[in-house]
Amino acid sequence: MPRAASSTELAPAALAALVEAGLTLNEARSYTTLLRLGSATAAEVARAAGVPRPKVYEALRLLEQRGFCTVAADRVASYRPVPAGVALPGWLRHREQERRLAAEADERLAETLLRLLPHAEEASAAPTLDFMEALFGRARTSDALEQLIGRSERSLDMIQQPPFLQPRSRWNLAEVAAARRGVHVRVVYTPEAIRERSRFTALQAAGGELRLRESVPMKLLVRDGVEAMISLRDPLTGQQGVTSAVIRHPDLVGPLQLLFDREWKDAIPLEEGAGE
The missing domain is CATH 1.10.10.10 (Winged helix-like DNA-binding domain superfamily/Winged helix DNA-binding domain)
Known part of the structure; x- marks a missing residue:
């Protein structure tokens, strides 16, 4: 044998x-x-x-x-x-669950450290032209996103598509808070962004206006027409990443507001898209 x-x-x-x-x-x-x-x-x-x-x-x-x-x-x-x-399928599902829990734990740790660690003093008292700020890393970008939303007073316009920065436990918390204090919140989603209803239901219940568009040019947030945040794609792969830029110069924020207004006009109400 x-x-x-x-x-x-x-x-x-x-x-x-x-x-x-x-x-x-x-x-x-x-x-x-x-x-x-x-x-x-x-x-x-x-x-x-x-x-x-x-x-x-x-x-x-x-x-x-x-x-x-x-x-x-x-x-x-x-x-x-x-x-x-x-x-193998059972083991790989277990591994995916472990990775998800570890990522959420890392996010919570980063948020805790950001609250506890002192902020560095300004190197110079001289005025700076802070028209643009680059943000690197999921935790720092997520924190800047929530702060920007928290500064909104009149309007908050957003274009949303995956990947998302915030852990599930913080989905829409800042946006819902803005809507409840009277800010006019408008969001354009891609179909991939609303596969989970928990992504948008709380904001919809708080009075946010939501629309759907098959594809969008970028992830974008504009608050009060004076400050914007864009998510930058990887220059080599073209994939959406977690690197972002906050923009405060009116000559740049203005065109971004026009871009959102165009996307909003061409989008359809979320209820119509979800029913298809």
């Missing part, structure tokens, strides 16, 4: 892909060995996978926790693999 290839002889690409998916190399070798053998003891896995005996027990324990195998308690425990078509 021909000898079956061991996990140590498996295509390196398959092991590398499992490692990229979050398994250790010992776990990847142990799992592929179980898939080949069907059922095996820890000693058999260690021998066939080329994993040191002391480390194979930890690898199999983690594989069981992560849904890649089951264990049958007997005089000698034996391990059986969970089919890849079942194990």
Whole structure:
């Protein structure tokens, strides 16, 4: 009977892909060995996978926790693999959830640090022409966005499309607060931006005027016709990023206001678009 290839002889690409998916190399070798053998003891896995005996027990324990195998308690425990078509989707969903929670935790930490850390003193008392300010990074840009919305007194015009800067817990909080203090809030969304109703329902209930446009030229915010914020695309990929610019010169804010007014005129009421 021909000898079956061991996990140590498996295509390196398959092991590398499992490692990229979050398994250790010992776990990847142990799992592929179980898939080949069907059922095996820890000693058999260690021998066939080329994993040191002391480390194979930890690898199999983690594989069981992560849904890649089951264990049958007997005089000698034996391990059986969970089919890849079942194990991998479940594991990748778990990994995505972990990444989302970690990103939200980072956002909260950044917001806390921004509140707690002192602001640097101005290097010089000389007046500056602060007509444009570049913003880099999700936390700093998100903070500047909320501050700009908080300064609005009469009007707040926005064009929204993914990706979004704020964590889910802060969606529309600043916009709703502006609407409730009497600011005229208008927002143009793309279809991708309203796939989740929680993206807009609170603002709609607060009196914001919302419209829909199939595509928009940029992400834009204009407050009171005197200050604007635009989201800049990556110059190499053309993809929307988290780098933004705040603009305060009237010669630049004016054309941006005209751009919003044109997009608003060509957009349709949100209710009509959502009903299609």
